[in-house]
Amino acid sequence: MPVHPVLIDGRWRESKASGVFNADNPTTGEPLPDEFPVSKWEDCDAALAAAARAHVEIAKLPVEKLATFLEDYAARIEGASEQLVAIAHAETGLPAPTRLAQVELPRTTNQLRLAASAARSRSWSQPTIDTKLNIRAQFASIGPVWVFGPNNFPFAFGSMSGGDFAAAIAAGNPVIAKANTSHPGTTRLFAELAQQAADAIGLPPGTVQLLYRTSHADGERLVADPRTGATGYTGSRKAGLALKAAADKAGKPIYLELSSVNPVFMLPGALAERGDKLAEEFAGSCLMGTGQFCTNPGFVVLIAGAESEKFIAAVAERFQAAPAGVLLSRGVARSLGEGVQTLLSAGAEVVVGGQPADGPGFRYANTLLRTTGAKFLAQPEALQTEAFGNASLFVVAKDAGEAAALIDHLEGSLTGCIYSHTGGADDELYARLEPRMRPRVGRLLNDKMPTGVAVSPAMNHGGPYPATGHPGFTAVGIPAAIHRFARLDCYDNVRAERLPEALRDKNPGGAWRLVDGAWTTADVVTTSS
């Protein structure tokens, strides 16, 4: 079988490659037959050149073209759903019908259609008009966007199909997808569909491009290249921070979604009231998808007492009873084992699990660890090591004061949850914990598990460093996620006929615009221009 070509400048062409790689089938642990290229800089350079040309051309097109592209692409994805689910299942081990077909694929096409709607209405660009001074501004496309997708959502966060892709395209940017190397075949199929849609709609070549893998050095070079507009990266902290350093140095925006332990506080009143129900809810959230979610609840704080012990026992029972799911890759299995070892070395104890599970494929036993608040306070860094997968650490604080104190040692997370008594028995403790928790998490939840990230305008799938690189941006949620891939364009005294459409007096598309301090969808009636 020949090495798969890369997609550059509208054509599938042979990669200038330094080598090849295969993905594994995690369910069997065996490599899959397809060979994919490791691109040399030549491929990156060609893709950047084509993307820069495409960016200029896209700016001349009506936004309707971008919207119909996203919709056409969504329809093609639905048309190819069986193949997509089959290859993604082979490459990721994620359950084909329950997860990939019924949940992740509809979410993906929904995101693309929401992005289409945002592109069409232009409301995302927050057109702002000062009629008295005739100064007008809007967010506009930033230029070629690199998307590095994660291993755990081959569709909904995929480099060529997910939220970053949709947001970048909606803003008018070409996308160069860097496939996650654990599911290159899935990404390849998306790229075929995307290129077909781009051809059908008449988008310029280079609007969507695909490379599979580069050297680390070329990765750092491409995010910093003058032609790059911005980068979206979801993945490991180590690789992400290396890219961040390179992009920062060149003044190039990079949006990261890195590791996060997602602390959950189970307050005594809640446990007394509905401990068994919460054990069920927690175990479900923590083991779903073999725990491989960015928002997996990996760190639970309890306050010492009989109800907390009962809760731990109830969770342990469920962890033991549930089969050990398939992990996404050999690398995930290895780093889960390493993460658990780090926690154990720092003084955590095994409640259940704590070792690899029997095969076939990549598996690790459902793992519940515990430690004390005092031990955590002695080694807070080691004891919040992310063990990405089906594992969680319970920290039993001796009292409410210790529970509150340990919050101050938590790194930034995407989410933080507080479960409390429905009748108000925990209200005082809630009021004590919440102000400490709030600045450390992007999304604060009550009585709800953090897994399941709704695509809502009010979502924040982001959070303080090191969960992300900047606490003001979200990776999920239309229109907010689009702003990441935009620059602010101001027009001062620019003649009416030279303004971009969204900033003219007439507002035929009905975009929401901030006119003289008030949001409106109406035309501007008076102007001093």
Place this chain on the structure above:
Amino acid sequence: MPVHPVLIDGRWRESKASGVFNADNPTTGEPLPDEFPVSKWEDCDAALAAAARAHVEIAKLPVEKLATFLEDYAARIEGASEQLVAIAHAETGLPAPTRLAQVELPRTTNQLRLAASAARSRSWSQPTIDTKLNIRAQFASIGPVWVFGPNNFPFAFGSMSGGDFAAAIAAGNPVIAKANTSHPGTTRLFAELAQQAADAIGLPPGTVQLLYRTSHADGERLVADPRTGATGYTGSRKAGLALKAAADKAGKPIYLELSSVNPVFMLPGALAERGDKLAEEFAGSCLMGTGQFCTNPGFVVLIAGAESEKFIAAVAERFQAAPAGVLLSRGVARSLGEGVQTLLSAGAEVVVGGQPADGPGFRYANTLLRTTGAKFLAQPEALQTEAFGNASLFVVAKDAGEAAALIDHLEGSLTGCIYSHTGGADDELYARLEPRMRPRVGRLLNDKMPTGVAVSPAMNHGGPYPATGHPGFTAVGIPAAIHRFARLDCYDNVRAERLPEALRDKNPGGAWRLVDGAWTTADVVTTSS
């Protein structure tokens, strides 16, 4: 005279200092008598600790307190305007009545009052509500903000009085001002007034603090400190990029406003139509304030021809006739001379000026340089060296094609202007140049000089790197500038009574909120919470 104390934790106290410094009187070139301390890390640490405490306390206060503080402070500034103008004139040499009293001081109090109004209405925080899913989000304070103000606007961009200060406070953040060392006495007087206002309104100690100077190493340490929320910096590129590198490494937002040449294109039709008027307009803009504006038009592109030569001669005449103004400091005079030398070494020629002017005080001759498009294309980096002050470089391109080509070599600037014929004679050329210019500047102007940055919601006083650190943020304009000092806080399924006021169903303050995709000031009527 004793060394001036620093303002930490609500009290003026002796600095833990490694040394002292004096400012100069730029009009005479002589040092001023007051001695100010160079703080050691101990001062920075104490200020950070106090600011972190203040941040927690401010969050508990009604936003009305912040608004009345800003208004009370503005009134105190007006009450002390004579002293402020006197000391700022002594420290900066800026004209006391025409500039400081009549322009900059009213602008400063206006900014503070706009920030007060934004704090009160909360519209800046963009409350976003999804009633169906009961997910709600808003921008909220980010934590202690360091403000490094520039030398050229002792009031309107001052560390303790300017746009960054106002924006940071409006978002609910304590501010630690690092005085610009060329006007420490002015900043000290502002800090006295600000602390008086904070005491009068009852803001916590540590809401406003002042240090005068630190070592470079401590500067890099403080922007990266875990207690720091964000930093606003306006000043030289070298110092700014050193702070950026330190902040980036720690994942701390830093907003920079650095050097910018602010290209101006004078198209042939405009020159033929109104060349003499444009020479007058250009010379006024370029020499105003001795050219010491971030948006000073330092780089003008002309297309070879008789009209361009006439324009150059007309500008040269005005530059020669105008007296050489006072520069802000010895350092500004030195770096202006160095900048001009760099341009000359790269092949620019002197039209007028090009050497220091006779005293008293810090002065440099009004300087007009010229070069060709071909020379620029051969050395684009050197020939866009910023010569901050009363100097400008004219680049005469041989034709429209060369003029267009050189745009691609321009670094990011805050502004870019195109002057064109009012009757349409330049329209074709405009259409060719604008798409190349647009991505390289934050604010694009037509037929208007870039100096004069209106405080408008539609303003972008920002731009692509290296003019700033991120092309999506503006340093001027309320409410947009406030977002820099905020993080995005999401609430998922959080009980109604636990939500921050702006996210509850009732909207008594009438903030603009994005509810289920539509902007409204109304209450939320239906909720699933």
